[in-house]
Amino acid sequence: MDEALKIASQAKNSGDVPVGAVIVMDNKIIAKAGNRVEIDHDPTAHAEMLVIKEAGKILKSTILNQCSLYVTLEPCSMCAQAIAFARIKHLYFGAYDPKGGGVLHGPRIFNQPTCHHKPEVYGGIMESRASDLLKDFFRNLRP
C-alpha cells in the first residue's frame, strides 16, 4: 500500500485524481499504475484497470486468482466488476468512497447475485494517508 500511495502522489502531477494501485503475486509487485484518466483522455483509465491489464499481459492470462490488488481508494463499480472478472484473490483498499465506491457503497458489485467472484476485501488500509492525499488534491482544485 505504501508503493500504491507513492504512485497516487505522482498521479496528481498530471492533474489526475491521486489514486494508485499495485498487483502483488508471490510477495512481489508485478504491476503498478496511477490514475491516468486526464492525461490519457480515457474515462476508463483508473489505476485498478491499468494494473489488471498489465498483470494480464505479463501472466498471459485473464485469470489473476493468485494475485492481490492494493489500491488507495475504494474501487468504483467499473473497477470492482473488472476485479471480479479477473478473479483477484484479495482486495486491499485505503480510503472509503461513499459517493463513488462500488464495493461497500453504491451497487456493492461483489454482493450482486449475478457477480461470479468475490475477492476477500480489506478496506481502510493506511486510510488517513490515502484520504489526506485526496483531500489536499481537491482543496487545491477549488482554492
Add this chain to the structure above:
Amino acid sequence: MDEALKIASQAKNSGDVPVGAVIVMDNKIIAKAGNRVEIDHDPTAHAEMLVIKEAGKILKSTILNQCSLYVTLEPCSMCAQAIAFARIKHLYFGAYDPKGGGVLHGPRIFNQPTCHHKPEVYGGIMESRASDLLKDFFRNLRP
C-alpha cells in the same frame, strides 16, 4: 448496429465472445472494436471499453456527450459504469443479458443513486441477429 454485428462476428475468430461496438458522432462512426478479452489476455477489453478509449483519444476528451454507443449485447456493470463516466448520450444495444448485464439486469448501474449520468437507453436493436451470433458461438464451444 449492422457494423457492430460485423465486428462481433470477426471477434469470434480469435476465440472471443462475439460482441462488437461502435461509437457514432454527427452520423459518422468514429470508433469501432470487437471484444478482445482472450486475444489480449485482458479481462477489461470488452468492446464498449475499447471504443470509449478510442473515441476519447480521438476527441482528446473524457466527455463523449455528443456520442452514441451501439453494442450488440447489453453492457455489463463495468462497461455501464464506463459509459456513465464518458457521459455517452444514447446507448443502443442488441441482445438482453439477464446473467451478465448491468443496465436492465443485475445492479442496474444507471439507476443507482450514486450514478451521475444516465444515457438514453434503447435495448433489443437487431436483437435476434446479435443473440443468434452468441448462441452459435457457445454451441460450438460445447459441442
